[in-house]
Amino acid sequence: MTSAIHYPATSLKPRRDESLQSGHLWIFSGALQQAPHWVENGGILDVKSDTGKFIARGYYNANTDIAIRILTHDPDEAIDSDFLRRRIRSAMQLREVFEPEVTNAYRLINSEGDGLPGLVVDRYADILVAQIHTAGMEQLRPLVIEALMQETGARGILLRNDSQSRRREGLFVQEPVVVAGEVPAQAEVRENGVSFFIDFWEGQKTGFFLDQRDKRESLRKYTRGKRVLNCFSYTAGFSVYAALNNPPAQTTSVDISEPAIDAAKQIFAMNGLNPDDHEFIVSDVFEYLEAAWKRGELFDSVILDPPAFAKTQGARTHALKAYRRLNYLGMQVLKPGGLLLTCSCSGVIGMDDLLGTISVSAQRLHRPVQVLESYTHGLDHPINIAMPETAYLKAVFCRIS
Missing domain, CATH: 3.30.750.80 (RNA methyltransferase domain (HRMD) like)
Incomplete structure (x- = not known):
């Protein structure tokens, strides 16, 4: 069938359309017979097989390895x-x-x-x-x-x-x-009935880490202990849930950003919690954990939700070392039988990698681990099943004996 809608076209090399037929939305430059210099960067073009059959329609960019990103596989669907x-x-x-x-x-x-x-x-x-x-x-x-x-x-x-x-x-x-x-x-917005204060202009990402909503909700059933440590807390979303679930508990929120810690205190007050009953610490997390261990501090629950340690494949080895060190330090300050929630938002680090870092860290400390739950993205962060490389978030709830 020939499309009644015409865009500039480019052709693939032989046998380079299999992933597209399964629903993948990226075409790398090496799959093209030649670079479509007749299309400006960002321009719409049609993609055809080596035999001239229409395959997909998307936009082109000569500046990146991902030369074309697909928008539709329907030849009659205009991009308008x-x-x-x-x-x-x-x-x-x-x-x-x-x-x-x-x-x-x-x-x-x-x-x-x-x-x-x-x-x-x-x-x-x-x-x-x-x-x-x-x-x-x-x-x-x-x-x-x-x-x-x-x-x-x-x-x-x-x-x-x-x-x-x-x-x-x-x-x-x-x-x-x-x-x-x-x-x-x-x-002010609501998440699972909890109030949060959003800074649209200066906040991280778009103002909040929405992708952890379901993990924050799941945390409620685990934080029955008296002391909860939230590392890389940002505006203390996990801490608020823990404090609301167990009012006698004391939460300790640690983040290197002073504005984020100030906002966390305001969010506690918005939810009827007295910030003075909790700890808010501006510090590098690694330095804090090492100092807490030397002081002999122990927590019933430890939450490790760091920023991405690796944004490229080249940073993967260094990132794995950082995750192992972080989990090792987090386990050191966790009471026997305590809860560890550990996360990774590095796309090049898979769930198996995260579980491996937990295992290696626990072995060094001679502490058994029970994996209770594991999470990826929430339902408002859907992933195209043909594109597992776009999945980035992993979270694991563990009991460390």
Whole structure:
């Protein structure tokens, strides 16, 4: 069948279409018969097999190894405003499971997982915070913003194009800017009935780590002990859940960012918790854990939720060493029979790698480990099953005897 919609076309080398047929959304430059110099970076083009058969339609970038990111496999589907609105509506339908009175903060668009590579949109009540990571999505930006406003009824959209990953696409890193409606400096949102204070403009990522929602909820059933240590706490999301679940408990939240610790205290107060009953420490986590061990401090629960130690395959070996050291230090300050929640958001580190670091650290300390639960992404962070390399988050609940 010949498409009635025509875009510039490029062809693949023989037998390079198998992953695309299974639903993968990336084409690497080495799979192309020749670089499509007739298409500008970010421009839409059709992809054909070596025999001339239509395979997919996507956008091109000569600056990256991922030369083409697929948007559709339908030859009759134009990449226009209607296309974007259909994808946004589909994403919104998935998130209808959230009851606004209980949870009104979640990821609305998860890039490839929602069929819109290069676009991330987080919803905080009636405010959207968007990130555009690729040249192709940057070209579609005006249509994306218009479609988001039309479909979601948002009060405003803040564009946070401040990620360094944009440089790999040949894009500028930009200051946050309001691109539609109005966006306040800060706002209060709900997650599983817990209140959080969001700084849209200065906060990490889009203002909050929404991908840990289900892990924070799961933590409730484990934090019955008196002392809970939350490392890399940011604004102390895990600590708030622990304190609300067990009011007699004392939580200790450690983060290197003083503004994050200040915000954590405010979030405690928002939820009716007295910050003075808990510890908030501005420190490098590794230094804190070493000092706590030397002091002989022990905790009933230890939470290790570090930033990504590796963002490229080349950093993988160093990252594994860092995870082993972190888990070793965390176990040293954990009481026998205590709970360890350890996480990794490094895409090049798999679940087996994380379990391996737990095992090696425990063996060094001669402490048995029982794995209780393991998690990946929440339902608002869907992953395309044909693209396991886009899965990044791992979390494991363990009992350390």
